[in-house]
Amino acid sequence: MRCYQVKMKDKIVSIHQSQYLPWAAYFKKIAFSDTFVILDNVQFQKNGVQNRNKIRNKNGEFWITLPVNNKLDEAINEKKVVSNKDILKNWKMIEQSYSKSPNWKQHKDALCEIYNQSYENLNDINMKLIRYFLDVLNIRTEILQASELGVAEKKGNLVLALCKKLSATVYLSGHGALNYLDINCFEQENMKVTFIKSESPVYTQPIEPFIPNLSIIDFVMNASKEEFESYFQG
Numbered sequence: 001m002r003c004y005q006v007k008m009k010d011k012i013v014s015i016h017q018s019q020y021l022p023w024a025a026y027f028k029k030i031a032f033s034d035t036f037v038i039l040d041n042v043q044f045q046k047n048g049v050q051n052r053n054k055i056r057n058k059n060g061e062f063w064i065t066l067p068v069n070n071k072l073d074e075a076i077n078e079k080k081v082v083s084n085k086d087i088l089k090n091w092k093m094i095e096q097s098y099s100k101s102p103n104w105k106q107h108k109d110a111l112c113e114i115y116n117q118s119y120e121n122l123n124d125i126n127m128k129l130i131r132y133f134l135d136v137l138n139i140r141t142e143i144l145q146a147s148e149l150g151v152a153e154k155k156g157n158l159v160l161a162l163c164k165k166l167s168a169t170v171y172l173s174g175h176g177a178l179n180y181l182d183i184n185c186f187e188q189e190n191m192k193v194t195f196i197k198s199e200s201p202v203y204t205q206p207i208e209p210f211i212p213n214l215s216i217i218d219f220v221m222n223a224s225k226e227e228f229e230s231y232f233q234g
Contacts, residue, residue: 010192013168015039015146015159018076018126020066021053021215024231025174025198031139031232032196033172037162038130040077040123041147044068050076051122053215057097061211064093068122077147079122087125091115094217101206101221107136133216137228160185174198201231 014033018040019026030036044050052065067082081087091112098104114132119125127145134143146162153161163171163186170192173181183193200212203223223231 010169011035011167012170012172012194013037013163013166014172014196015162016174017042017045017048017050018123018145019049019053019130020051020122020126021055021064021129021217022049023053023213024201024216024219027133027137027139027216028232029172029174029196029198030134030141030143031137033141035142035144035166035168037149037166038127038143038145039158040127040145041075042158044074044076044079044122050126051079054213055094055097055215055218056205056207056211058207061214064090064215066090066122066125076126077121077123077145081119081122081125084118087115087119098217098221103221103223107220133220136220137232156180156182160189160191163191164189170194172196201227203227203231 012032012034013036014029015037016026016029016039018038051068052063054061055064056062067086068079069082094111094115095108099108110132114125114128117128131143134141149162149165151158151161151165159171159181168191171186171194173193173195175195175197178195181193186193200214201219201223202210202212203219204227205211205218205222
C-alpha cells in the first residue's frame with residue numbers, strides 16, 4: 001500500500017504538536033508534506049490530545065488516556081508518564097477493543113512490543129507510535145522534532161521561523177490556523193501558505209453505526225487497502 005505525496009518543485013513543510021495515537025488526518029497532512037515538524041517543545045495542553053485520543057469498542061467511542069504529571073507550564077517533551085502500569089493498561093484497552101478487528105493479527109505483535117517497553121517521557125511513546133503508523137502507511141516524509149532545530153521564537157513567530165530554518169517554499173496548514181496565521185509574513189519571506197482539510201476517513205467498521213474522528217489505530221485495524229489508498233490520495 002502506497003501513500004502519495006504532493007509532487008511539485010516546492011519544499012512543503014507542515015508542523016503539528018506531538019500527539020498520542022493521532023487521528024488519520026494528522027497522517028494525511030504528513031503524507032502531503034516533504035518535511036513534517038513535530039512540536040515537542042511547546043506547552044502541554046491539558047485536556048487536549050497530546051496524551052489521549054478516542055478509540056471504540058462495541059459500546060461506542062471512549063477516551064484512551066496516558067496519565068502524566070500535573071506540573072503546570074511544562075513542554076510536551078518534559079511531561080512524565082505517571083506509571084508504566086498505565087501504559088500497560090492502555091494496551092489492554094486496545095487489545096480488548098480490537099482483537100476481533102480484521103487487521104489485528106498484522107499489528108498486534110509490534111504494538112504489544114511498543115507498549116511493553118518502559119517510558120519516562122510522554123513524547124517518547126508518542127514518537128514510537130507515530131513512527132510505527134508512518135511505517136505501516138508507507139509514508140516516507142522526513143520527520144523532525146522542533147527541539148532538535150534550535151529555533152528560539154515563540155507562539156506566532158515559531159511556525160514561520162521553523163519554515164525559514166528548513167528553507168520551505170510552501171507551508172501546509174490546517175484550516176484552524178486561519179484564526180491566527182499571518183499569511184502576509186509568509187509572503188514577505190517568499191513562502192506560500194496552502195491549506196488541507198482535516199477530514200476523517202470513511203471506512204468499514206465491524207460495529208455499526210460508523211463513528212468518525214477516532215484515532216489512527218481504529219483506521220489501521222479496520223480499513224481495507226482500497227480504503228487506505230482512497231483516503232491518502234484524496
